[in-house]
Amino acid sequence: MAGRRPRVVVVGGGFGGLAVARELRGVPVDVLLVDQDNYHLFQPLLYQVATAGLEPADIAYALRGILRRIPNAHFFMAEVVGVDWDASCLLTAAGEKIPFDHLVLAAGATTATFGVPGAAEHAFALKDLRHAVALRSHLLEQFERCAAHPELIDEGLLTVVIVGGGPTGVEMAGALRELFTKVLAKDFPALEVWRARVMLVEMADSVLTAFHRSLQRDAARALKVRRVELRLGTSVSRVTPERVELSDGSHIPARTVLWAAGVRANSLADRLDVPQGRGGRIVVGPDLSVPGRPQIWVVGDLGAAKDVEGQLLPQLAPVAMQGGRHVARSIRRRLEGRPTERFRYVDKGIMATIGRRAAVAQLSFGLCLTGSLAWLAWLFLHLVILIGFRNRLSVLLNWTWNYLTWDRAARLILGPNVRDRSAEPSAPSRSPAADRTTST
Amino acid sequence: MAGRRPRVVVVGGGFGGLAVARELRGVPVDVLLVDQDNYHLFQPLLYQVATAGLEPADIAYALRGILRRIPNAHFFMAEVVGVDWDASCLLTAAGEKIPFDHLVLAAGATTATFGVPGAAEHAFALKDLRHAVALRSHLLEQFERCAAHPELIDEGLLTVVIVGGGPTGVEMAGALRELFTKVLAKDFPALEVWRARVMLVEMADSVLTAFHRSLQRDAARALKVRRVELRLGTSVSRVTPERVELSDGSHIPARTVLWAAGVRANSLADRLDVPQGRGGRIVVGPDLSVPGRPQIWVVGDLGAAKDVEGQLLPQLAPVAMQGGRHVARSIRRRLEGRPTERFRYVDKGIMATIGRRAAVAQLSFGLCLTGSLAWLAWLFLHLVILIGFRNRLSVLLNWTWNYLTWDRAARLILGPNVRDRSAEPSAPSRSPAADRTTST
Numbered sequence: 001m002a003g004r005r006p007r008v009v010v011v012g013g014g015f016g017g018l019a020v021a022r023e024l025r026g027v028p029v030d031v032l033l034v035d036q037d038n039y040h041l042f043q044p045l046l047y048q049v050a051t052a053g054l055e056p057a058d059i060a061y062a063l064r065g066i067l068r069r070i071p072n073a074h075f076f077m078a079e080v081v082g083v084d085w086d087a088s089c090l091l092t093a094a095g096e097k098i099p100f101d102h103l104v105l106a107a108g109a110t111t112a113t114f115g116v117p118g119a120a121e122h123a124f125a126l127k128d129l130r131h132a133v134a135l136r137s138h139l140l141e142q143f144e145r146c147a148a149h150p151e152l153i154d155e156g157l158l159t160v161v162i163v164g165g166g167p168t169g170v171e172m173a174g175a176l177r178e179l180f181t182k183v184l185a186k187d188f189p190a191l192e193v194w195r196a197r198v199m200l201v202e203m204a205d206s207v208l209t210a211f212h213r214s215l216q217r218d219a220a221r222a223l224k225v226r227r228v229e230l231r232l233g234t235s236v237s238r239v240t241p242e243r244v245e246l247s248d249g250s251h252i253p254a255r256t257v258l259w260a261a262g263v264r265a266n267s268l269a270d271r272l273d274v275p276q277g278r279g280g281r282i283v284v285g286p287d288l289s290v291p292g293r294p295q296i297w298v299v300g301d302l303g304a305a306k307d308v309e310g311q312l313l314p315q316l317a318p319v320a321m322q323g324g325r326h327v328a329r330s331i332r333r334r335l336e337g338r339p340t341e342r343f344r345y346v347d348k349g350i351m352a353t354i355g356r357r358a359a360v361a362q363l364s365f366g367l368c369l370t371g372s373l374a375w376l377a378w379l380f381l382h383l384v385i386l387i388g389f390r391n392r393l394s395v396l397l398n399w400t401w402n403y404l405t406w407d408r409a410a411r412l413i414l415g416p417n418v419r420d421r422s423a424e425p426s427a428p429s430r431s432p433a434a435d436r437t438t439s440t
Numbered sequence: 441m442a443g444r445r446p447r448v449v450v451v452g453g454g455f456g457g458l459a460v461a462r463e464l465r466g467v468p469v470d471v472l473l474v475d476q477d478n479y480h481l482f483q484p485l486l487y488q489v490a491t492a493g494l495e496p497a498d499i500a501y502a503l504r505g506i507l508r509r510i511p512n513a514h515f516f517m518a519e520v521v522g523v524d525w526d527a528s529c530l531l532t533a534a535g536e537k538i539p540f541d542h543l544v545l546a547a548g549a550t551t552a553t554f555g556v557p558g559a560a561e562h563a564f565a566l567k568d569l570r571h572a573v574a575l576r577s578h579l580l581e582q583f584e585r586c587a588a589h590p591e592l593i594d595e596g597l598l599t600v601v602i603v604g605g606g607p608t609g610v611e612m613a614g615a616l617r618e619l620f621t622k623v624l625a626k627d628f629p630a631l632e633v634w635r636a637r638v639m640l641v642e643m644a645d646s647v648l649t650a651f652h653r654s655l656q657r658d659a660a661r662a663l664k665v666r667r668v669e670l671r672l673g674t675s676v677s678r679v680t681p682e683r684v685e686l687s688d689g690s691h692i693p694a695r696t697v698l699w700a701a702g703v704r705a706n707s708l709a710d711r712l713d714v715p716q717g718r719g720g721r722i723v724v725g726p727d728l729s730v731p732g733r734p735q736i737w738v739v740g741d742l743g744a745a746k747d748v749e750g751q752l753l754p755q756l757a758p759v760a761m762q763g764g765r766h767v768a769r770s771i772r773r774r775l776e777g778r779p780t781e782r783f784r785y786v787d788k789g790i791m792a793t794i795g796r797r798a799a800v801a802q803l804s805f806g807l808c809l810t811g812s813l814a815w816l817a818w819l820f821l822h823l824v825i826l827i828g829f830r831n832r833l834s835v836l837l838n839w840t841w842n843y844l845t846w847d848r849a850a851r852l853i854l855g856p857n858v859r860d861r862s863a864e865p866s867a868p869s870r871s872p873a874a875d876r877t878t879s880t
Contacts, residue, residue, distance in 0.1 A: 038584060038853045057495045057850040064627035065847070074630070077584040077853075096588060129854060144478060144517040148536060187504035190514070390841050390849050397837060401830050407505070409830050410497040413478045413517075414569060 005030050005072075008331060009090055009100035011080050011268070013040050013063045015317045016106035016300030018387075019324025021066075021073045027332050031073035032098065034090065038063055038077050041129060042386055044317060045395070047168065049132035051175040052140075052183070052408035056129045058394050061387045080107070082271045085293075102295045102331050105268070105282065106324065109301035109315055112264035112279065118239035119163075123259035126168060135258065137413045139176075142255055143184055144413070147191050156253030158196035161244045163236050164261030165202030166210070167352040170219055172258060173200045174354035177226040182406040199229040199252060201236055201244075203261075208352060208360065210314065215360040218370045222354040236261075263315055265302050277304035278312065287340035288327050297330070299323040305343060313345050317385075322346065353378045356403070445470050445512075448771060449530055449540035451520050451708070453480045453503045455757045456546035456740030458827075459764025461506075461513045467772050471513035472538065474530065478503055478517050481569060482826055484757060485835070487608060489572035491615040492580075492623070492848035496569045498834050501827045520547070522711045525733075542735045542771050545708070545722065546764065549741035549755055552704035552719065558679035559603075563699035566608060575698065577853045579616075582695055583624055584853070587631050596693030598636035601684045603676050604701030605642030606650070607792040610659055612698060613640045614794035617666040622846040639669040639692060641676055641684075643701075648792060648800065650754065655800040658810045662794040676701075703755055705742050717744035718752065727780040728767050737770070739763040745783060753785050757825075762786065793818045796843070 006029045010017045013035035024031050039060040048054040067073045078092040083103065090098040111127055113119035124135045142157040160176055162169045176198045185193040200207065200223065206216040207223065207230070220230060231246065238245040245251040265280035274290055275283040281304035282290065288305055290296040298305075300320030305313045313319050322345055330340040351361035351374065359374035369377060379399065386392050402408060446469045450457045453475035464471050479500040488494040507513045519533040523543065530538040551567055553559035564575045582597040600616055602609045616638045625633040640647065640663065646656040647663065647670070660670060671686065678685040685691045705720035714730055715723040721744035722730065728745055730736040738745075740760030745753045753759050762785055770780040791801035791814060799814035809817060819839065826832050841847060 038580060038851075055495045055497045056852060056854065060852050061849075062627065062851045065851075068626060068629075076588065078588070094588070129852070133854075140478060148516065148518065148534070186508060187502065189508075388849070390837075390845075390847065393837065393841075394834070394849075397830075397833065401833075405830075407830065409501075409828070409834075411478075411502045411505075412496060412500050412569070414496065414573075 006101040006335060007032065007099065008102040008104065009034060009098055010104040010106060011035075011090065012106035012108055012266075012300075012302075013037070013075075014043070014106060014108050014300065014320065016108075016302075016320030016324040017104065018063075018066065019321045020104050020106065020299060020328045021070055023325045023328030024331070025070045025072065027072070027328070027335075029072065029102075029331070029335070031070070032076055032100075033063060033067060033073060034076045034078055034080060034092075034098065035063060036077065036079040037128070038075075040066060040387060042382075042391075043127070044382060045386075046126055046129070046132050047172045047175055049129065049410070050126060050135040050139075050172065051179045052136055052411040053175070053179075053402050054395060054398055055410050056133065058391055058398060059386070060129060061391060066387065080268055082268075085273075088295075100295075102297065102334075104297045104299055104324075104327055104331075105272075105302055106299040106320065107266040107268045107302050108320075109263040109265055109279075110267065111259055112262035113259055114262060116236055116239065119236070119257075119259055122239045122241050123163065123257040125259055126172070133414055135256075136410070139256055140411055140413045143188055143191070143193075143196075147188055150191060153192065153195050154253070155255070156243060157255050158193070159199065159252065159254040160197070160256045160258065161199045161201060161236075161252055161254045162258045162260060163201050163244075164259070165200055165204065165207035165230075165232070166260060167208065167350075168260040169200055169202070169258075170207050170223065170352050170354060172260065173198050173223060173228045174226055174358070177228055178355050179408060181227075183408045183411065186406075187411075197229060197254075198227075199231060199254070201231045201234050201246065203233070203235045205233045207232070210350060211352075211360060211362050212368055215362055215368055215370065219352065219354055219360050222358045226355055263301065269302055281312075286342040287330050288323055288343050289330070289340070294334075297327040299327050305345070307345060308342075316350070318348065319345055351378050351381070446541040446775060447472065447539065448542045448544065449474060449538055450544040450546060451475075451530065452546035452548055452706075452740075452742075453477070453515075454483070454546060454548050454740065454760065456548075456742075456760030456764040457544065458506065459761045460544050460546065460739060460768045461510055463765045463768030464771070465510045465512065467512070467768070467775075469512065469542075469771065469775070471510070472516055472540075473503060473507060473513060474516045474518055474520055474532075474538065475503060476517065476519040477568070478515075480506060480827060482831075483567070484822060485826075486566055486569070486572050487612045487615055489569065489850070490566060490575040490579075490612065491619045492576055492851040493615070493619075493842050494835060494838055495850050496573065498831055498838060499826070500569060501831060506827065520708055522708075525713075528735075540735075542737065542774075544737045544739055544764075544767055544771075545712075545742055546739040546760065547706040547708045547742050548760075549703040549705055549719075550707065551699055552702035553699055554702060556676055556679065559676070559697075559699055562679045562681050563603065563697040565699055566612070573854055575696075576850070579696055580851055580853045583628055583631070583633075583636075587628055590631060593632065593635050594693070595695070596683060597695050598633070599639065599692065599694040600637070600696045600698065601639045601641060601676075601692055601694045602698045602700055603641050603684075604699070605640055605644065605647035605670075605672070606700065607648065607790075609640055609642070609698070609700040610647050610663065610792050610794060612700065613638050613663060613668045614666055614798070617668055618795050619848060621667075623848045623851065626846075627851075637669060637694075638667070639671060639694070641671045641674050641686065643673070643675045645673045647672070650790060651792075651800060651802050652808055655802055655808055655810065659792065659794055659800050662798040666795055703741065709742055721752075726782040727770050728763055728783050729770070729780070734774075737767045739767050745785070747785060748782075756790070758788065759785055791818050791821070 042059040082091045111125040235247040301315040326343045349363035353359035357372040361369040361374040482499040522531045551565040675687040741755040789803035793799035797812040801809040801814040
């Protein structure tokens with residue numbers, strides 16, 4: 001390498017990619033982080049932006065602001081479209097070639113609609129800030145339209161169908177019910193807001209299948225108390241602009257469908273000519289490098305990392321963060337001529353919140369929490385993981401405000417303007433659930 | 441009216457329209473506020489959203505949240521397209537007819553480009569939240585592009601031309617320079633950010649022509665200290681996607697042009713078949729009603745209200761607020777069978793801020809302030825006028841944070857996605873300066 005420091009290129013500024021960059025601070029390498037957005041997004045709180053509790057800047061942090069504190073790391077904003085393996089170069093949509101010595105792929109996952117007709121076109125995804133703002137605006141617009149034309153309630157304008165009973169679906173369902181009953185019922189005193197429906201459709205026979213049975217039951221109970229309609233053991237067979245058709249033959253008039261039923265590796269994985277496993281995830285060896293390509297590493301949702309028993313690891317932020325740190329240490333070991341080690345994910349637990357003082361938490365050492373205690377643990381943990389003191393302060397201020405006043409300050413309709421819409425009445429203002437082009 | 445309470449329909453939820461609704465609280469009328477957005481926008485701080493210092497929810501407040509506290513007022517979200525005078529009905533773009541007994545028009549103003557070629561297509565306006573977020577995203581994108589291709593600086597990617605030396609232009613120019621030198625210079629350590637230019641073009645021979653001569657000089661000095669390039673006595677003859685052509689024959693390569701040179705009454709005024717004055721403003725009598733139509737009132741930027749000497753009143757928030765209160769009282773007098781009174785605007789002063797500890801304020805009783813004192817007065821006054829305790833707290837938090845850290849938390853690129861852009865490389869991501877369709 002003749003005096004030149006090895007160059008580590010990291011694709012993706014999410015939990016995994018950032019962990020790599022941070023762990024390489026002070027290591028004699030040059031780190032280049034590439035992302036198509038200029039911010040790190042705290043995805044676990046995205047549903048609160050969609051339900052008007054938080055603003056985008058509360059859960060997003062400029063990547064350049066983070067990397068300022070890592071002298072050997074730099075940022076490059078670009079859409080990655082592939083890799084030239086012979087030249088060891090990353091290829092961008094704008095035609096740039098970015099040479100690397102080590103390449104860490106941490107481009108995450110997108111929504112998978114499994115070919116369900118209409119889902120990609122008519123359902124909302126909840127994977128980035130644009131989705132959250134579009135969903136928030138769309139929801140509030142339905143209420144405004146019903147305020148003018150209450151007969152539209154019958155056509156499902158106030159019905160939200162959430163597909164998928166995992167943490168995203170459950171958290172969204174609970175937050176929507178609170179938004180409806182505590183905020184919008186006051187905003188729309190003349191509207192029969194009690195007729196607004198939130199339906200959660202889940203193929204399995206319970207919500208939160210990754211949790212203990214008792215927590216699944218607790219979560220289902222908390223959802224029912226909040227009048228979320230659970231359709232378990234049911235799948236969606238079709239989505240149209242006006243309704244959702246279910247596997248049991250019924251159909252629900254609904255103008256808002258959130259697809260939270262599945263994820264697929266970012267489509268970048270499909271363009272790399274490397275073996276892929278379930279959900280398009282890139283096959284990796286025990287040290288998270290790509291078999292046969294020891295200088296290519298995959299971190300987080302994009303890769304098919306396994307535990308010692310050969311089970312695929314879940315696509316969760318902690319897996320990505322620990323994987324990122326592991327890869328950074330592995331690169332360091334390589335540079336020092338030492339062998340790499342197997343990645344061992346330390347599962348500290350999982351949690352999901354249903355609403356005010358209602359959450360479930362399953363900690364690794366066998367402890368299960370529910371209710372207020374789980375909820376406080378959830379709040380505390382998310383505040384701690386959130387990047388940046390200002391964001392923590394702002395989220396804390398908003399949460400306190402929302403808790404004390406039942407208010408939601410961000411209930412602003414900021415989608416495409418009324419003017420734009422009236423020019424093109426047939427153009428859907430919703431964003432597709434599936435991103436079929438490559439994103440980093 | 442046989443038992444029915446008179447219905448006052450107010451078009452526009454800005455400073456003027458809100459003042460009407462608030463002043464009619466408890467008066468035996470039904471108030472219906474109509475706006476195409478679901479929020480009140482605090483326009484004076486819009487430039488801080490455009491320069492990443494504040495978030496949209498900090499300066500916008502849900503109109504339904506405000507009207508909750510006025511039992512006799514309700515909200516209707518619609519785009520107003522005209523009035524059926526014979527039926528005394530407001531007409532909306534969706535085809536609704538809204539009957540009224542009194543109609544208050546407070547739809548504000550839009551940007552006027554005076555037919556300058558290319559201005560409407562290629563310059564940004566700064567009149568609503570979408571403009572501000574689009575401008576912020578566009579600006580940050582130019583820096584990201586230059587980080588990849590520094591040679592593009594020569595093509596004007598880091599040059600912002602602001603057209604118009606009024607308060608908006610001056611405040612934007614100062615805020616941009618602070619963003620560049622204090623925030624982006626640190627974000628882009630490898631980029632020659634000192635080469636980024638902010639040029640302020642003003643047709644008159646000074647900035648802030650509405651202020652005292654001495655304050656004009658102070659403001660110009662403060663701008664020059666911040667390296668804003670002043671082009672006074674100069675006008676813009678053409679705007680293209682790549683450059684701005686000036687009346688002196690020179691042209692400036694610039695990819696970001698902000699049009700802050702003029703306003704025109706909302707185009708709703710053109711559709712009402714009522715006499716219009718300068719800038720399309722609706723001619724009004726001394727009590728702000730439309731001559732010959734005693735139950736039609738015009739408040740704020742939309743109307744051509746005059747002072748006792750026959751001078752047109754300026755298009756400022758305090759004029760709209762006082763006018764709104766006057767019209768509400770006049771409607772009350774009408775209902776009580778009393779004659780209406782002339783509207784007398786009480787000018788308490790004007791102020792503009794250039795940057796940190798730099799502002800100019802001209803108070804009505806002859807007092808002129810500059811520097812830190814004017815700046816503190818400006819901060820205090822804007823916090824006080826801002827609606828909602830949470831918004832005040834959030835703005836105060838953000839201002840304190842920005843002041844202490846020189847940080848700007850909202851520097852997020854949230855315009856159309858890289859994916860969308862790469863699909864249509866020639867589509868401009870900027871919003872047109874002139875809204876040529878009706879908006880309320």
